[in-house]
Amino acid sequence: MIKTWQRSLVAVCAFLALFGGVAYAQTSDMPPVDFSYTGNRTAVWIVAQLHTLFGAFVLGAPIFIVISEWLGYRKQDLRYDRLAKEVTKVTVILFSMTALTGGLFIFVLLAAYPQFTTWFINQFYLVFAVFYPFLFISGAIVLYMYFYMWDAWKGEKKGRHIALGVLLNLIGMTLLFVIDGPTSFMNTPVKAEGLSPQDLLATATLWDKIANQTWMPLNLHRIDGNVAFGGFVTGLIGAYMYMGAKSQEERAYYDWMGFSGNLIAVGATLFQPFTGLLLAYEMCDYDFSFCPYMMGDQLSMFFEMQGAMIGLMFLAINYYVWLSLKRIEGVEKVRITILAPVVMVAFPFVMMVVMNYYWIPDPMSLAFLLPLALSPFLGRFIPFTVSARTVIKIGFLMVLVGDAIWLTPHGFAATGAKMAAEVELPEAWNFLGTMPAKLSAMFTLVFVTVVNYFLYNRAIKRGTILWGKIDFTSQFVLIFLAFVSIWTMGLMGAVRSLVRKYFHTYNLIPDFSAESFTPTLSYSAWWITGITVMFFTVVSFAVIVSLRPSESKGHIPEGSPVPARAK
Amino acid sequence: MGNIIKKLVIGLVVGGALFLLSRWQEFPFVFQVVFFGHAMFGAAVFMLLDAPSVRTMGAVKSTIAIVVFYVVLCTVFVAGASMWPQFDPEDEKGKIAKLLAPKRAATEQGKAEELIARTKALDEQVKALEVRLRTLGADQSVVKQMPVGDAPPVVAKAPTGDFMKIGEEQWQLHECYNCHKLKGEGGKKRGPELDNIGSYLTAAEIKQKIFNPKSYMAEGFEKEWEKGKMPDKFKDVMEDSDAMALATWLSTFKNTSVNTPKPIKKL
Numbered sequence: 001m002i003k004t005w006q007r008s009l010v011a012v013c014a015f016l017a018l019f020g021g022v023a024y025a026q027t028s029d030m031p032p033v034d035f036s037y038t039g040n041r042t043a044v045w046i047v048a049q050l051h052t053l054f055g056a057f058v059l060g061a062p063i064f065i066v067i068s069e070w071l072g073y074r075k076q077d078l079r080y081d082r083l084a085k086e087v088t089k090v091t092v093i094l095f096s097m098t099a100l101t102g103g104l105f106i107f108v109l110l111a112a113y114p115q116f117t118t119w120f121i122n123q124f125y126l127v128f129a130v131f132y133p134f135l136f137i138s139g140a141i142v143l144y145m146y147f148y149m150w151d152a153w154k155g156e157k158k159g160r161h162i163a164l165g166v167l168l169n170l171i172g173m174t175l176l177f178v179i180d181g182p183t184s185f186m187n188t189p190v191k192a193e194g195l196s197p198q199d200l201l202a203t204a205t206l207w208d209k210i211a212n213q214t215w216m217p218l219n220l221h222r223i224d225g226n227v228a229f230g231g232f233v234t235g236l237i238g239a240y241m242y243m244g245a246k247s248q249e250e251r252a253y254y255d256w257m258g259f260s261g262n263l264i265a266v267g268a269t270l271f272q273p274f275t276g277l278l279l280a281y282e283m284c285d286y287d288f289s290f291c292p293y294m295m296g297d298q299l300s301m302f303f304e305m306q307g308a309m310i311g312l313m314f315l316a317i318n319y320y321v322w323l324s325l326k327r328i329e330g331v332e333k334v335r336i337t338i339l340a341p342v343v344m345v346a347f348p349f350v351m352m353v354v355m356n357y358y359w360i361p362d363p364m365s366l367a368f369l370l371p372l373a374l375s376p377f378l379g380r381f382i383p384f385t386v387s388a389r390t391v392i393k394i395g396f397l398m399v400l401v402g403d404a405i406w407l408t409p410h411g412f413a414a415t416g417a418k419m420a421a422e423v424e425l426p427e428a429w430n431f432l433g434t435m436p437a438k439l440s441a442m443f444t445l446v447f448v449t450v451v452n453y454f455l456y457n458r459a460i461k462r463g464t465i466l467w468g469k470i471d472f473t474s475q476f477v478l479i480f481l482a483f484v485s486i487w488t489m490g491l492m493g494a495v496r497s498l499v500r501k502y503f504h505t506y507n508l509i510p511d512f513s514a515e516s517f518t519p520t521l522s523y524s525a526w527w528i529t530g531i532t533v534m535f536f537t538v539v540s541f542a543v544i545v546s547l548r549p550s551e552s553k554g555h556i557p558e559g560s561p562v563p564a565r566a567k
Numbered sequence: 568m569g570n571i572i573k574k575l576v577i578g579l580v581v582g583g584a585l586f587l588l589s590r591w592q593e594f595p596f597v598f599q600v601v602f603f604g605h606a607m608f609g610a611a612v613f614m615l616l617d618a619p620s621v622r623t624m625g626a627v628k629s630t631i632a633i634v635v636f637y638v639v640l641c642t643v644f645v646a647g648a649s650m651w652p653q654f655d656p657e658d659e660k661g662k663i664a665k666l667l668a669p670k671r672a673a674t675e676q677g678k679a680e681e682l683i684a685r686t687k688a689l690d691e692q693v694k695a696l697e698v699r700l701r702t703l704g705a706d707q708s709v710v711k712q713m714p715v716g717d718a719p720p721v722v723a724k725a726p727t728g729d730f731m732k733i734g735e736e737q738w739q740l741h742e743c744y745n746c747h748k749l750k751g752e753g754g755k756k757r758g759p760e761l762d763n764i765g766s767y768l769t770a771a772e773i774k775q776k777i778f779n780p781k782s783y784m785a786e787g788f789e790k791e792w793e794k795g796k797m798p799d800k801f802k803d804v805m806e807d808s809d810a811m812a813l814a815t816w817l818s819t820f821k822n823t824s825v826n827t828p829k830p831i832k833k834l
Contacts, residue, residue, distance in 0.1 A: 196803050243629035288796045292745040301651040315612060322616060400609045412597045414654035416745055426593050472621040476636055483640055502663045507800055510670050516663060517656040525648030529641050
């Protein structure tokens, strides 16, 4: 039953998006529809964000699905194959939701802003009428083939199946690159010295419009983000299934699944602050007025909230490592060089000073950064060691310090215009609100997390993992991580859109509607939370529908369950 | 319990020390409270680290726990976001309306709206004339009264005072204060302080700099000039007269006690 409605849904939505969009593009004189209660902008926001979330998962998950399948094939470990297949089942359902919200998105956009949408479709006619639908439909076909050929193409034909997965990823990646063109164009349309934006646009080719200044940074940020997001949602699936598992063997498997998903997510998350910074850097380079608007003015408190979210995320990531270590027999014997905790403590302060003089990628900044980052390896020549437990606790202390630095603003005012002495940092401590301070905090969070995973790796080599015996709290940590990552995506997505200020396309097409102002953080938080809850509800439903029935029917799960004491 | 009390005491001691230290360093009160909050949050984290393990729950209990957990998360996130200082959109709405007015007027819709407005005004004038005609002869005093809905006043060329006001308004509308300090306000050292700019540049030259940021470079701002920090969008987003008003207003600032960097002609 699911197969039929999923296929129908994808086909209907894709064709609706394709023909509906093109047909409506001819009717630019249509008056906009007024969405009651939410308003037009928020209506577009809701469907756009939902579409982005589902899209992020269906583009990100296949990356590690294929890696997992390949690992399973190479290591002959059926757990990887089972993980890959179970996540694919959920992906298939969420692909339908991506199509559904995508179709809905284009219609809400056309209804709410007919003139702008018409203009926009005309600017990217080939993208919206040909490339995007073609890639989307191709992706759907390959995804379904990949899923339904799983059992047929095994054994000697496994390589063929993995190749199909690689093809799926190539299509997904191309799709992302294509759609990022119009998305980034809205923020940073092509410009040149001495020419007005309108004049330049008249002569710009489609490629000029796509390859705008923030296109590649947005691609990088989204690829990395999608992998992290896919990993966190896999962790969430693992947590749900662990909680519902009826046997110790099932718990052992889903404990492993949650850990693996989270590990991939963490690996990708470590790069997120840096790709995000690159995107922000390119935006500021395009038009410097973006910078104060984001960091010092109307959106400054959005970035405070982002700091809080990332702080919580890194605390949760490291707390999960802590809980995972507790279920390893023999962890008490694991030690690490004393240099690691010493560098951890010194890291934020040294980097804050260094980056005030040498900005990354100045070679001098790297001359300081690299020895610090490599200290856990260089420290093997020093005879003094510290226990893993102590190092992790020091790590937590430094994550808290890093969070505190990240969260310290120039002042507690919503805009630069309202900054007053009674809410502003004293002159002597002003450096705490500068970018070098924020970067040093960022590096500290990443460094501590890497050291903790380094310790974990050492622990599993010397001890035995008791899969399925993890503290039950850890499953809530996995759920928490998925929730925070989705919430942060929503927040930063809102920032990226709001940076256009009162333009649909910056400096080109003004937004004359009454809603073209910066909303409050509180108002935004309500909607971001609502969207996150909607997404979670659908994902939970997809997990129940796709993974639970297999047990009730007495289905033999793919991959042999892992013995509780296996590594 | 011993663990909790121990961590709580440490949290209070560290928080208290941070509070006093920041007070001594003349941090505003809000920072003192936030630093104390960080210490207490840290104590909570360390309590969690040493908390006893939670036993595996059954499916039903887990489901209830998950729902409760989501409710708590939603509440905390919305409440947390609402606790930060909130930007008031009303501060911006008026500005945006003024900034977009010329653009709106240039659109087909804007032209149509203007035509409708003119038609309405003419209609009102006709009605007023009808009233006057009807009352003519009946009551001569009516003629002496101010006519209802008289023709809209002819907009005279803005006097100097108004022109300056427009210039100051442009400064606010385009948020120049985000980068430039003037009269001791704004700045953050992103761009040069402008209190003495009138001693160096004429209004026409300032306008040239606004429309073409590469035309002049402020001494000591070589990096910013090379990177093109000053946006080159103003020629596209500002009306010529508005830019002139802003330039004229800025050219009146000749406070020699302020160290405005010398502009160097580049183009």
